[in-house]
Amino acid sequence: MTSVRYEHATRTYDGTSSPAIDDLELDIGDGELLVLVGPSGSGKSTALRMLAGLEPLDDGAIYIGDQDVSNVRPRDRDIAMVFQNYALYPQLSVAQNMGFPLKQQGVPKEERTARVREVARLLDLEAYLDRKPKNLSGGQRQRVAMGRAIVRRPAVYLMDEPLSNLDAKLRVQTRTEVVELQARLGVTTVYVTHDQVEAMTMGHRVAVLKDGVLQQVDAPGTLYHEPVNLFVAGFIGSPAMNLVPLGSGRPLQLGGSTLELSPAGEAAVVASGANGNITVGFRPEALEVGEGPLRAQIRTVEDLGSEVFVHLFLQHSGENLALVAKTSPPFAGRPGDNVGLQITGTTHLFAGDQSRLASTTASFRSAVSA
Amino acid sequence: MRGRTHLAVGERRWVHGAFGLMAWIVGLVYFFPVFWMVLNSFKSEQDANTSPKLFFHPTLDRYKDVTKSATGLLSFGEAFTNSAVVVIVSTIIVLALAIPAAYALAIRPVHKWRDVLFFFISTKFLPVVAAILPVWILARNLGLLNTRNVLIILYTGLNLPLAVWMLRSFFREIPRELIEAAEIDGAGLKGQLTSIILPMAAPGIAATALLCVIFAWNEFFYAVQLNPVKGSTVPIWVTTNISTRGDFLAKLSAASVLACIPVVLAGWIAQKRMIRGLAMGAIK
Ligand SMILES: Nc1ncnc2c1ncn2[C@@H]1O[C@H](COP(=O)(O)OP(=O)(O)OP(=O)(O)O)[C@@H](O)[C@H]1O
Ligand SMILES: [Mg+2]
Numbered sequence: 001m002t003s004v005r006y007e008h009a010t011r012t013y014d015g016t017s018s019p020a021i022d023d024l025e026l027d028i029g030d031g032e033l034l035v036l037v038g039p040s041g042s043g044k045s046t047a048l049r050m051l052a053g054l055e056p057l058d059d060g061a062i063y064i065g066d067q068d069v070s071n072v073r074p075r076d077r078d079i080a081m082v083f084q085n086y087a088l089y090p091q092l093s094v095a096q097n098m099g100f101p102l103k104q105q106g107v108p109k110e111e112r113t114a115r116v117r118e119v120a121r122l123l124d125l126e127a128y129l130d131r132k133p134k135n136l137s138g139g140q141r142q143r144v145a146m147g148r149a150i151v152r153r154p155a156v157y158l159m160d161e162p163l164s165n166l167d168a169k170l171r172v173q174t175r176t177e178v179v180e181l182q183a184r185l186g187v188t189t190v191y192v193t194h195d196q197v198e199a200m201t202m203g204h205r206v207a208v209l210k211d212g213v214l215q216q217v218d219a220p221g222t223l224y225h226e227p228v229n230l231f232v233a234g235f236i237g238s239p240a241m242n243l244v245p246l247g248s249g250r251p252l253q254l255g256g257s258t259l260e261l262s263p264a265g266e267a268a269v270v271a272s273g274a275n276g277n278i279t280v281g282f283r284p285e286a287l288e289v290g291e292g293p294l295r296a297q298i299r300t301v302e303d304l305g306s307e308v309f310v311h312l313f314l315q316h317s318g319e320n321l322a323l324v325a326k327t328s329p330p331f332a333g334r335p336g337d338n339v340g341l342q343i344t345g346t347t348h349l350f351a352g353d354q355s356r357l358a359s360t361t362a363s364f365r366s367a368v369s370a
Numbered sequence: 371m372r373g374r375t376h377l378a379v380g381e382r383r384w385v386h387g388a389f390g391l392m393a394w395i396v397g398l399v400y401f402f403p404v405f406w407m408v409l410n411s412f413k414s415e416q417d418a419n420t421s422p423k424l425f426f427h428p429t430l431d432r433y434k435d436v437t438k439s440a441t442g443l444l445s446f447g448e449a450f451t452n453s454a455v456v457v458i459v460s461t462i463i464v465l466a467l468a469i470p471a472a473y474a475l476a477i478r479p480v481h482k483w484r485d486v487l488f489f490f491i492s493t494k495f496l497p498v499v500a501a502i503l504p505v506w507i508l509a510r511n512l513g514l515l516n517t518r519n520v521l522i523i524l525y526t527g528l529n530l531p532l533a534v535w536m537l538r539s540f541f542r543e544i545p546r547e548l549i550e551a552a553e554i555d556g557a558g559l560k561g562q563l564t565s566i567i568l569p570m571a572a573p574g575i576a577a578t579a580l581l582c583v584i585f586a587w588n589e590f591f592y593a594v595q596l597n598p599v600k601g602s603t604v605p606i607w608v609t610t611n612i613s614t615r616g617d618f619l620a621k622l623s624a625a626s627v628l629a630c631i632p633v634v635l636a637g638w639i640a641q642k643r644m645i646r647g648l649a650m651g652a653i654k
Contacts, residue, residue, distance in 0.1 A: 052550075104555055
């Protein structure tokens, strides 16, 4: 049983004024694959390194299982880490690299060899056991790094962007392999990535970080459908959610049409205060291109075969506002065409403090015809 | 456009040629005295002392003269043994002290590591002459005058700052993640040193050791002040071939050549590693 718990964990680097990780509260269950995601510099690596014992805590505590490990040396934490650049020992062969943690633990040579072989078989590395890391491809190196982590059977795996040095295709393939491997081994895993697609596809739960502050931890679906704030709404999903600041006017107006909300949505807006700045968000798949009261112009059309992304311009309070819609092919529109838009899916409403007020149904109604 | 590029290329080639020629000239100017010394060492005293002579009857007699041990005088064999002991022992001590120091300064920087680093190099600012009297008195009071030990201690002290600086820059070249990975994988200081740091910094360590060897082998000033008789080193032995009566140029040349051989050999053997090591250190 190995759970991991961050308790008010805080880390401020020397010479910086604001914490890289600020008061982090996070519970990771036994056997869970938790993904830490966030933009560059949001503190993902720092959070992971704190768990590894490579960064000291300035405040709070970290538990692995029931043990407070805040002052425990990295090697006594029973963890294994996969680094972004793999950190393979260049002068050691693949077999020696994978056997290194075992050797340090004083595992006898025969058992070491057997365990390395077993993991090499699992990762399809048997043919390369005698090679040096520099004579391996990127994908093979990545697997060796995984192997070195697996072979010692630790309580927790830590992975810091382990796929980011692979090309796109291999990345997708390896992603699946890592998920399968983790499920099979059932070892609690903290996985860091800046790629929200990787986060959504891999994580049992996903923790979103921004500027060292945890924004939301939830299952991928929840994160997608019920983002707690504007940042999460904009960060999760590709293409990103359309986010349009509508200001403090009531009723809510966009590009000359009125946004009509469900009673629940209306109530949430009212409750937020009379002059609160409201931002409205709707995902590309919630925006229908064709007949609709909202007039817009097509900028570009991206036809991916299975789906089509339509990038649009909308005149809103004298500015060109960019929107994205997702439809299924065939799509007949061309750049420059004037089209009508309508919302057909969930609309999210965000308050002036960026928190989500409500997710509701809504539709545009032409202001002129009203 | 085309013409200009051609001109530029031509110009560059000309400049390259000029620099190359200059490098050769400088190299030859540097090399010439050494060449002349080697030439002289194969001459008779007479030939060596008369007007410069390129063609002569080469002989090994001068080498026989200088290596022949005369009673009461420092023999070549003794000097060579002394030098070897002093150089090897002091270099080993230097490495044994400098490697942990460099680890503490590069990999796990101690508090105020910049000051520490500066302190190390500041010991090189003082003129050696200014220190020789206190050093001599200390050595005398400790009964170390005319021993190998005094030179071992001094050469260790002389080379330590340089070795710490060099090793620190080599250790810094080692990616941090490698050491962190080793740390997580369960390696203590010993494991990190033996499995990661020392193997990876081997070229740098070799370069550092070689420089220490060369400096210690060539050191003359302290050797002549503190250890002029027994336990003397090769540079002192070379000067014993200067005699007040009669010609000695050819003999001195032969002795000098012998004194140079170990250093040249060491440099030549380690050339590749050393250049790589020095270049590596120079980046940081
Ligand atoms: N050793 C350090 N000293 C000072 N500041 C640091 C140090 N390491 C990281 N930081 C700062 O802490 C913040 C978080 O860094 P961190 O490396 O955790 O980000 P990250 O989310 O992993 O980013 P990336 O996706 O680029 O790897 C950044 O603002 C960074 O500049
Ligand atoms: Mg990072």
